[in-house]
Amino acid sequence: MATRRLSLALLVHGFMADVFLPASALDNGLGLTPPMGFNTWNVYGCDVDETKIISTMDSIVALGLRDVGYEYVNLDDWYVSWVE
Numbered sequence: 001m002a003t004r005r006l007s008l009a010l011l012v013h014g015f016m017a018d019v020f021l022p023a024s025a026l027d028n029g030l031g032l033t034p035p036m037g038f039n040t041w042n043v044y045g046c047d048v049d050e051t052k053i054i055s056t057m058d059s060i061v062a063l064g065l066r067d068v069g070y071e072y073v074n075l076d077d078w079y080v081s082w083v084e
Contacts (some may be wrong), residue, residue, distance in 0.1 A: 037072025048075070 025031075038060060040048050053075060060070055 033069040035072065036069045037074055038070065039074040039076060041074075041076035 038056060040053065040056065043056075044052055053073065057073055060066055060073070
């Protein structure tokens with residue numbers, strides 16, 4: 001029973017610390033948003049080419065996604081196909 005109370009006390013203490021203690025971070029302008037980007041595999045699979053990638057990047061800009069933090073296009077070009 002004492003172990004159960006101790007576990008509950010530690011759980012509550014950990015929860016309270018997460019909720020009420022301020023986060024500590026450097027004020028250097030880095031990491032203001034999570035890394036945001038687009039992975040080509042989710043749409044094209046192994047059917048990827050230069051035209052599709054350029055079109056994807058143009059769409060990211062046209063839709064305003066670049067302005068809200070999207071900055072990466074992850075080019076997944078089915079590089080392991082030679083193994084099969």
